[in-house]
Amino acid sequence: MEEKDVPARRAYDASGRRAAAEQRRLHVAEVAARLFAEHGWNGTTLALVAEEAGVSVELLTKTFGSKAGLFMAAFRTLGFGHRGGLQSAFADLRLADEPDLDARLDRFVEFVTATVVRMGPLVWVLGHGAEQDPVLRELVRGAHQGHAVMCAEVVHLLAAGEAAPDAVDEVYLLTRSETYLTLAQHRGWTPERYAAWLRRSLRTAIDGPPAGR
Missing domain, CATH: 1.10.10.60 (Homeodomain-like)
Known part of the structure; x- marks a missing residue:
């Protein structure tokens, strides 16, 4: 057949x-x-x-x-x-592909400023929810750990030489949404002023104060 x-x-x-x-x-x-x-x-x-x-x-x-x-x-x-969480959004910056140190810093400052401004409306909700919900509390703890990992990588990528001893912890504090909100809500800072301050503060936190100070 x-x-x-x-x-x-x-x-x-x-x-x-x-x-x-x-x-x-x-x-x-x-x-x-x-x-x-x-x-x-x-x-x-x-x-x-x-x-x-x-x-x-x-x-x-x-x-x-x-x-x-x-x-x-x-x-x-x-x-x-649509970029997902912090790690994937940070990876999208491709800081390691930028040879100029100042350009890396500018790109990171722009990223942080845009992120903390957008997240602002939910920061207070996050705190209230984490106090009441143990599942959210664990998720927040994991998010904090991811933030710390990012800060360690940032210090490595932005250091002009040997990083200052407390660089990672200081970058962590500088880039928290709560830090921006404190300055914006209590001191009337604009995102532009925060960005300029963040740039100066990151450089000092990572490399230490200029010689002679």
Whole structure:
């Protein structure tokens, strides 16, 4: 019996479904960021986010795991957009590929300033939530550890010579959202003034004070 040609079965392409799921996840995180900023930790429920985002509560728990997971996704999305968390956003700067030390510093200062300004509306919510929710508290502890790792890499990339002894800890303090908010809310600083101060302070923190001081 003569065999007939059978059309090859087209391989299933899941890329479109993954892209749609990622877009939906980003949309939900953006909606959650707005609601957490408006209503705080206690006033923002999974049901409220689901209703505003046009999804089910079941999808929220499946995607984010818990209210704490949803908040951290919202927090990262507010600060870094589609780039994910701090580590991936920092890697996107590609500081190691920039040969000029001052240009590296400028790029990092711009990154930090933009991030802390965007994250500002949720910083107070983060503190309140971490006091009440042990899951969020653990997630925040992990985020702090990731921030410290980034600061160590920054010191390595921005040091003109041997870094000052406390460089990593000082860079950590300088680049916290709370530091920006203290200056902005209590002292009326603009993002531009913060950026100029941050640049000067980072250089001193990493390399130490100029000789003779």
